[in-house]
């Protein structure tokens with residue numbers, strides 16, 4: 001693997017050199033006011049990136065998966081009913097976690113490649129007259145299939161049913177890259193991690209809690225210790241943690257979140273959309289299809305590309321790594337061997353993306369696919385040159 005080449009996996013993402021250096025800090029006393037100067041900007045910046053005025057932000061030494069566990073254990077009790085759709089590997093794993101915690105999950109199966117079915121949510125919530133469903137789970141961006149779902153539509157489904165369930169959103173591969181509106185969508189818990197849109201090493205779970213979710217935590221009975229938000233909030237009140245905080249990573253987050261805000265979060269969103277659109281033009285020029293079934297669900301952070309029948313898509317990833325030192329993502333779960341994934345989020349530009357597309361073409365030709373070298377790159381170039389960065393910003 002070359003350390004010169006960027007990675008094109010949908011997390012961990014490429015790290016700007018300044019962010020990497022910001023993670024490299026000498027030992028400080030994490031119970032001194034010095035730590036507050038790292039913690040408080042992180043909390044404020046994350047809240048802004050979520051587009052929230054007053055969400056309670058929590059940052060754990062963990063990963064996105066630990067963020068899920070934080071959401072569930074702080075707000076629910078054994079036997080509680082939750083509603084979730086399964087349309088890919090990440091939504092599947094969240095359901096699995098609920099079941100292992102003794103929650104009763106009403107699962108809506110959706111095709112891998114489709115968004116989550118808000119209309120089915122509305123039917124189920126409307127039928128739940130006694131309000132037994134305590135939480136609705138929604139994976140905003142299914143990283144396994146490159147599918148985004150409409151969270152505003154899920155909120156409308158809850159409202160149309162007049163249902164008081166909490167709305168939990170997995171935004172691990174969307175927050176800080178794609179449009180996310182904590183307040184407007186009245187999200188109760190948003191979950192992400194450090195190694196995707198935030199351009200950091202893995203190691204932080206980052207969450208936003210609404211007032212309603214904070215209230216639910218007062219009566220929720222699932223066991224929790226490490227992830228207890230009550231203990232964490234007490235710590236924050238003293239510029240501290242209930243245990244030793246990951247100071248280096250948080251110093252990195254302070255910088256990377258500020259970089260995102262300096263770029264302007266809507267500009268960050270526009271940049272991701274523009275880079276993703278170039279990738280989609282390339283895939284189309286190759287005569288290939290995305291796993292995502294229709295343009296309204298195309299993800300701006302990851303594209304899962306279907307390979308022709310009889311071709312093992314995992315070979316694409318293995319060959320790209322061994323011959324060119326470039327990382328792409330393998331297919332997961334139901335689409336293992338059927339898709340390879342191009343990650344296009346985080347610290348990325350159109351120019352870097354073109355190198356990834358050029359590499360993908362060499363790999364496919366090496367492996368005997370009927371692709372013309374340069375065809376996808378040309379389509380992406382044509383898109384990038386006629387949709388410059390400034391006009392992408394203006395459109396946002």
Ligand SMILES: *Cc1c(COP(=O)(O)O)cnc(C)c1O
Pocket residue numbers: 011063064065066090139141142143170171172173193
């Ligand atoms: C990456 C990812 C996760 C898992 O996050 P970890 O940090 O690996 O625990 C969960 N959900 C989605 C949508 C993801 O993309």
